[in-house]
Amino acid sequence: MPELPEVEVSRQGIEPGLVGQTIESICIRTAKLRWDVPTDILLTHGHVIRSVTRRAKYLFINTDVGSVILHLGMTGFLRVFAQTTPLKKHDHLDINLSNGQCLRFNDARRFGACLWQAKDADPHPLLLKLGPEPLTDDFSLTHLFELSRGRTCTVKQFIMDNKQVVGVGNIYANEALFLAGIAPKRAAGKISKARYALLSRYIKQVLAAAIKQGGTTLKDFSQVDGNPGYFSLQLNVYGRTGAECLRCQTDLKSQMIGQRNTFWCPSCQT
DNA sequence: ATTGACTCCTGATGGC
DNA sequence: TGCCATCAGGAGTCAA
Structure with missing residues (x-):
């Protein structure tokens, strides 16, 4: 995918x-x-x-x-x-x-x-109507914070919306929120500037790391040479429902949010 | 303007 | 073994 x-x-x-x-x-x-x-x-x-x-x-x-x-x-x-x-x-x-x-x-x-x-x-x-590229300086650490004021949708839906920033799909939204320690269901408009700075940094980091490793292979994706990507080996939360958090051993949760499967650690993400 | 539901499609999966 | 039913999921479109 x-x-x-x-x-x-x-x-x-x-x-x-x-x-x-x-x-x-x-x-x-x-x-x-x-x-x-x-x-x-x-x-x-x-x-x-x-x-x-x-x-x-x-x-x-x-x-x-x-x-x-x-x-x-x-x-x-x-x-x-x-x-x-x-x-x-x-x-x-x-x-x-x-x-x-x-x-x-x-x-x-x-x-x-x-x-x-x-x-x-x-x-x-x-x-x-596309928002900025996440890996460029057009996507600043305050970009999401400024656009999010007054928004009531969940932070996960917000960062997956192409109008805010492009290219953050379901897998990387889950992973970036885990790394930033933000619960996916939190309202986008009620998250602090400091936390958005952290989230933005992890969005950039997780996307850049995935590119470097040739992408994430789940069911379908392969590189042009037919080899799989290797990023799936280090997913923290995506697809790990019921498994233990790699950081704190709490059982990970999952739920559909906005028609998309969402995974998070109820202890690490608040 | 914002939000949520619906839609496209097929392969994989699970239940019986 | 086979046959359903269910589901995933990017993102545009539509309705509320």
Whole structure:
């Protein structure tokens, strides 16, 4: 289940195989993922891939005429290999390169997306409301505190809201709240500046650490080379319902908060 | 404006 | 062994 670290690891994985290569053709095998796949992406035929970038959990394959935007959703992953590689179930899209290689997008649950951003056009509507990138200075230690005043939703829902900060998915929200010692059900508007500074620092730390280790592998994710990520080995709370807290041996709790499974230590997190 | 419920989809899982 | 029913989950959309 790709979160920001997994998307960034995917970006780093596909970038060397794509940049400088010419797009020979694009094969849309599945016309509708989360939304209809825009045929505008075919405009990239014959154009060179200048860069592969990321904004939130969106990946951009950038050419001189525009960008193919990919979102991995829940179960999406990307591979770069020979165009002759046999198809597997749920292989939805190929970007064929003139060197015989291709970028292939596979997504079992089709929560992923392929979008089009024309060069010099207004930004895609989906990108307009996104908050700052958590790993940049745009996401300051006081950012969350300032936005949270008066908010009654839980702190967990607040940090997972893309309008506040992008890329904090369920796994890392649980982990960052544990490290900061904040109970996930606490109201966002009633948490002190000092605690938000701590939480912000841990959000940055946990995301950066996960990227460095190649992302978290649970059920679905693998790196572009097919190897798993290794971060799951050091999850403190996610998925550990009933197990003992690694810090204080208290039994961890879990509960659905805002349709998402939430894990915490009732002793360490207050 | 904010919040919560609903929705898309398929594979994994568990009960019988 | 097989067949349901249930669930996970990113994030947009809609209703309240």
